[in-house]
Amino acid sequence: MVVIGLHLLTPVAPNVCRWTRINYCPIIRTGFRLPSYMLYYALKIAVRWSTTTQQKFMRNSLEVDNEILRTVASRIKQGVALTEDQEKLNRETREFLRTEDNNGWSSLRTNDTDVKMEVKYAKEGRNR
Numbered sequence: 001m002v003v004i005g006l007h008l009l010t011p012v013a014p015n016v017c018r019w020t021r022i023n024y025c026p027i028i029r030t031g032f033r034l035p036s037y038m039l040y041y042a043l044k045i046a047v048r049w050s051t052t053t054q055q056k057f058m059r060n061s062l063e064v065d066n067e068i069l070r071t072v073a074s075r076i077k078q079g080v081a082l083t084e085d086q087e088k089l090n091r092e093t094r095e096f097l098r099t100e101d102n103n104g105w106s107s108l109r110t111n112d113t114d115v116k117m118e119v120k121y122a123k124e125g126r127n128r
Contacts, residue, residue, distance in 0.1 A: 005046065013071040016064050021050050 008020040023046045082090065108117040 005050075013064075013067045016059075016067055016071075019054070 004024045006022040010018040012018055105118045105120045108119060110117055
């Protein structure tokens, strides 16, 4: 009897990955019926192998969480390049909302008269 395992490794961070194993027993498709205790035994061996492998490579969950957090934070800091359409929409929205430029601060229009919004854009490369 053959049990085929499909392994899916998905990288999450430099030293962290998500591992998925899918078991498949092609003998069932041929029409040949195996006793249930044999299928149970094959499944038990496959699950034991998966559990042993998982325990072998398991790390401290706090270390993994910190590493994933650092990876996500670095990706957020890098930002994502906007497409041409997104850049155009962003520029048009800024031009529509901006009313005046005062010492680097731009006032933004709001629907509420009691709220005053201002924004100052920082240039890349500067310390914030």
